[in-house]
Amino acid sequence: MTLKEISRPLRVLQLTDPHLMADADGALLGVNTRDSLDAVIAQVLKSHGQPDLILATGDLAQDGSEEAYRALGGRLEVFTGETAWIAGNHDEVANLTKVAARYAANRRHIIRGGWQFILLDSSVPGKVHGELAPSEMEFLAETLGRNPDLPALVTLHHHPVDISADWMREIGLRNRENFWQVIDRFPQVKVVLWGHIHQTFERQRKGVHLLATPSTCIQFTSGSRNFSVDDLAPGYRWFELQASGNFTTEVCRALEFEFELDQTSSGY
Numbered sequence: 001m002t003l004k005e006i007s008r009p010l011r012v013l014q015l016t017d018p019h020l021m022a023d024a025d026g027a028l029l030g031v032n033t034r035d036s037l038d039a040v041i042a043q044v045l046k047s048h049g050q051p052d053l054i055l056a057t058g059d060l061a062q063d064g065s066e067e068a069y070r071a072l073g074g075r076l077e078v079f080t081g082e083t084a085w086i087a088g089n090h091d092e093v094a095n096l097t098k099v100a101a102r103y104a105a106n107r108r109h110i111i112r113g114g115w116q117f118i119l120l121d122s123s124v125p126g127k128v129h130g131e132l133a134p135s136e137m138e139f140l141a142e143t144l145g146r147n148p149d150l151p152a153l154v155t156l157h158h159h160p161v162d163i164s165a166d167w168m169r170e171i172g173l174r175n176r177e178n179f180w181q182v183i184d185r186f187p188q189v190k191v192v193l194w195g196h197i198h199q200t201f202e203r204q205r206k207g208v209h210l211l212a213t214p215s216t217c218i219q220f221t222s223g224s225r226n227f228s229v230d231d232l233a234p235g236y237r238w239f240e241l242q243a244s245g246n247f248t249t250e251v252c253r254a255l256e257f258e259f260e261l262d263q264t265s266s267g268y
Helices: 003-007 033-047 067-076 093-103 134-146 164-169 177-181
Strands: 010-015 054-059 082-086 109-112 117-120 152-155 191-193 201-205 208-210 237-242 247-253
Touching: 010 033, 033 067, 033 247, 054 067, 054 117, 054 191, 067 093, 082 117, 117 134, 134 177, 177 237
Parallel strands: 010 054, 054 082, 117 152, 152 191, 191 208
Antiparallel strands: 010 237, 109 117, 201 208, 237 247
16 A cells, blocks of 8 residues: 555445346346446446455345346446455345355454444345344454554445335344344444445434434435335445544445336335
């Protein structure tokens, strides 16, 4: 790392819920998921340039196929920074892990720029909701305990708090109380970050910033009682992190991406 890189903030990109498929023409509610991801990546490079770290936070594949994960890995090669992938409810963990290893995207604890990043697997095979296994809780607590002086960003796929969309209440993180019991023990945690909800979310809890991010494909309607999709453009989240623990973040969208969304569907 050069002196210039040390003196500037660490730049982190979150991409989430691309729902890629083995079929290059694969679409989700009418939106070609490879095309929408391509549009988001182009917007990142246009608006922000190269990130130092890319966090891909679950539902990377809709069909769990190796081909879909290879499509993701190939696209992320336009970035020079390292990448890290975690699973969501649509992912096939064995296939994801296999392909992620080829791209050195299987690290679960990363230290960069005076920050630490802890990546958790909240996926439950065959289920839409999330849960953190005892081994994940132990990993979280032990890792934070070993690094008390480094500000931490903890990321997982499933939302660990209720959001305004009623229909998503039952498909978040089931054992969230246990998760927060761990987080509350470690004041160095600055951010908890997730995907899954296909919309922007920003809140604070006991000084911790709770953040979620639009999908790189379709978006769910905020505040909806039942399943509903919005015609908002696909997007991403960008962070600039200072070693002091301060940071800025923003959500950006690929507004020039043209798509026809099937808004009549009752699921995805």
